[in-house]
Amino acid sequence: MDRPVPPAVDFYSRHPISEGQVVDALRRQGKDLERLQPEDLYDLDQDHYGGLEAVEVLARRARIDAASRVLDVCAGLCGPARFIARRWGARVTGLDLNPERAAGARRLTARVGLARLVRMVRGDAQSLPFGAQAFTAVVSQEGLLHVPDKVGALSECRRVLLSGGRIAFSDWIVTPRLGDRERRRLEEWMAAVTLQSMDGYKALLARAGFGAIDAEDLSAEWIGILRRRLEMYRGRRADTVARLGQARYDEYDQLYTFFVGLVEAGKLGGARFSATAGPAAS
């Protein structure tokens, strides 16, 4: 019998940001697809809030440099992974659960000539297919919200990091104002599960074996970013309807409006966390 598709995989298989959308946009811009540079993708392949600037800050928190071995958990189309490799010359491994995104990420990386530095592995954040201490830094952006066992995933990040290695990630956070019905809708519509508060995440990081834990509330910054993203989505209506159909366009518009409303009401927000891997468990 076929195994059911996990909700997070289904959500991203139908998501408006995809390899196809990136390639179509490049064609419309008149780019020669055989001669692409990593920079040609920068406006198109980042599926998080705050664009490249947010990746820069995260990389600084993770103390990434040319010698780093970086794991990007929930890497999507590997946009942040390619940017880190290009900007710092670091070797980056992206990990994502969605098979289409993983395959699309590999093709985009090959198109811009970064396959030497960036590899994509399909896998689950809750059970990382890597040996202990394989990386010096772990990053993740707006992906852990989909992962049911967050302490399991963070413990896995700790396991694959060298002692003293750094983790830096951003994610949605909830406040006590979020109602049970709203929480259920986020789960049903956006595959957002076991959402954490700021303090909740800090406690999970400590349980997973991290120290020097720092948390920054990004909620105020995200409100403007989210409104602009929604406007941009609506601005590309004709293109999205042509690719995915009116029903899918409307569905995504509705759920994104609901999501932005929760952030505006202070029920949902965003935060960036960073921490240092403690001694490996014996």
Ligand SMILES: C[S@@+](CC[C@H](N)C(=O)[O-])C[C@H]1O[C@@H](n2cnc3c(N)ncnc32)[C@H](O)[C@@H]1O
């Ligand atoms: C909002 S996208 C972020 C992509 C990327 N971090 C970026 O900033 O461009 C979230 C990603 O998390 C991935 N994901 C969801 N659950 C996952 C899991 N359990 N393990 C690995 N990846 C997962 C999804 O497939 C999706 O590509």
